[in-house]
Amino acid sequence: MSYVIELLFNLEAEAAIRGLWRRIADAGYPSSQDADGYRPHITLAVSDAPAFDVGGCRARLADFARGWDPFPIQLNHLGLFQTIDNVVFLGVVPSQTLLDLHQAAFGLCQRLATDWRGYYAPSQWTPHVTLAFDLTPEQALGILALAWDMPLPIQAHARALQLVEVTPNDARNLILCELDGEE
Numbered sequence: 001m002s003y004v005i006e007l008l009f010n011l012e013a014e015a016a017i018r019g020l021w022r023r024i025a026d027a028g029y030p031s032s033q034d035a036d037g038y039r040p041h042i043t044l045a046v047s048d049a050p051a052f053d054v055g056g057c058r059a060r061l062a063d064f065a066r067g068w069d070p071f072p073i074q075l076n077h078l079g080l081f082q083t084i085d086n087v088v089f090l091g092v093v094p095s096q097t098l099l100d101l102h103q104a105a106f107g108l109c110q111r112l113a114t115d116w117r118g119y120y121a122p123s124q125w126t127p128h129v130t131l132a133f134d135l136t137p138e139q140a141l142g143i144l145a146l147a148w149d150m151p152l153p154i155q156a157h158a159r160a161l162q163l164v165e166v167t168p169n170d171a172r173n174l175i176l177c178e179l180d181g182e183e
Contacts, residue, residue, distance in 0.1 A: 003052045004164045004171075005061075005109055006041035007101070009073070013156030014040045017075075017090070017129060020150060024132055027146060029139050031132050037171035041162075042073075042092060042127050044102055045109040046117045054174050057112050057163055062177045064108050065161045069181035071097045075129060076153035078144060086135040088143045089128035090154070098127060098158070105161070 009017070017040035021033035032038055077091040092098070103122045110116060118124060132143055163175040 001048075002166045003047045003049065003054075003113065003174075004166055005044045005046075005105060006039075006162050006164055007044055007158050008039060008041050008160040008162055008176075010070075010157040010159050013073075013075075013154055016151070016154050016156075017131075020090070020131060023146065023150070024143055027142070029132060029143050030135060032130050037164075037173065039162075039171075039173075040129055042098075042129060042158075043120065044105045044161075045120045047109065047113045047115050048117065049113040049115040052113050054163070058175050060108060060112060061161055061163060061175055064105065065177035065179050067181070068101055068158075068179045070157050070159045070179045071095070071101075073098060073156045073158055074153050075156060078131075078147045078150070078152075079126075079128065080140055080144065081126075085133050086137065086140045087128075087133045088131045088135065088140055090131060090152075092127035092129065094127050101158070102127070 018033065021031045025031035025033055074093040075090040076093055079089050079091045081087040102125060106120065106122055158179060160176055160178045162173050165172045165174055
């Protein structure tokens, strides 16, 4: 089980991303839409800590979210992480606001739990939205071939943070905090 801090989008952008997920699935490839409870998002941090204080996280994440206004995000290209999971993703333009929020959120995460995955650290992080994962090389290439007709860029707005508990079978939202800039 893992705990994930995610940045969520406005509903229009979420619908556009879900449309890409459907398109991938309709072409016969595994898609992120197949994962129960999975929403379009940018992952900010992932912890594999055996014990996670969800109650302690609730107040701290809510306070943190109140310090940020919603802000624009552009998703403008496709990419591939060639790892054991072979992930095809939408690339995110790393605005200064996004980088600042990520750095602050990762710092908050380090105070909440241990065992945060290093590739989400500010010096290692690649902001992205997963379209499909656990792919064979052939599936990854097939999904990338669909890119020629994908309607990019997608103009989105960051609107909320959430803590999600992820198991091999599903994702369960534990905490949802709107960005509201009222700190």
